[in-house]
Amino acid sequence: MTTDVAADPATALLVVDLQVDFCEGGALAVAGGNALIAPVNGLAQRFRTVVLTQDWHPADHTSFASNHADAAPFSEITMPYGPQVLWPDHCVWDTHGAAFHPDLDIPHARLIVRKGQHREIDSYSAFYENDGVTPTGLAGALREWGIERVVLCGIATDFCVGWSALDARKHGFAATIIEPLTAAIDVDGSLDATRSAAREFGVTWSHDF
Structure with missing residues (x-):
């Protein structure tokens, strides 16, 4: 990614879920999370428009394994909107x-998008809850600001970063994931599945930042 791209007023940086619970020592720690902070801080200084996302759940959220009898963390159930991984309580x-x-x-940072507030619906993407129809409002904000391209970094590559990139493409934005500035959970092949889906939808993967 060139400096010219980062400085382009039509490009926004989306920093996904760099929260205490997702970094080492947190309730749903992703290996490599802490190491992302310094380089992401540096990258963000090159962008005029930066959006931060924040997982923000009620304690009784249905995606928490603790709220299902005898359910183990990282097991999967079926919700009305489709398959749902059950997570340790977090965020x-x-x-x-x-x-x-x-x-x-x-x-x-111009905007903080909080996601996952609805008890009955988990939320990975910065654009939609996991039902695929409940919007966060991010797409409208980006359009009003004249944004055409989104660059993504943060946690986790195969969930919130990847889903956000896919939904950015569905809204017509170009999307680039800076892979060295992401960290993955990789549950049951989720990282490979995300890479495949992202490429199919035209998301680009970059190692240059």
Whole structure:
């Protein structure tokens, strides 16, 4: 990714879920999360428009394994909107775990998108809840700002980053994932599946930042 692309006023950086619970030591820690913070801070300084996303769940969220009798974390159930991985409790609103990583330093971020507030629906994408029809409002904001391209980084490559990239393409935005600035969970081949789906929808993968 060239400096010219980062400085383009029609390009936005989407920093996905760099929160305490998703980094080492958190309730749903993803290996490599802490190492992303410093380079993402540096990358963000090159963009005029930066959007942060934040998982933000009620304690009784239906995606938590603890809210299903005898269910194990990382098992899968079927919800009205489709398959749902059951997660350890994480990013419960107004808790330390839901806060951004304390070293994240992007004061010029233009918008924070909170997702997953609805008890009955999980939310990976920055654009939609997992039912695929309940919007977050991000697409409208980007259009009003004249954004045409989204660059993505953060956690997790194979869930919130990847789903956000797919939905960006569905809304007509170009989308590029900066893979070295992401960290993956990789549950049952989810990383390979995300890479395949993303390429099919025209998402580009870059190692240059």
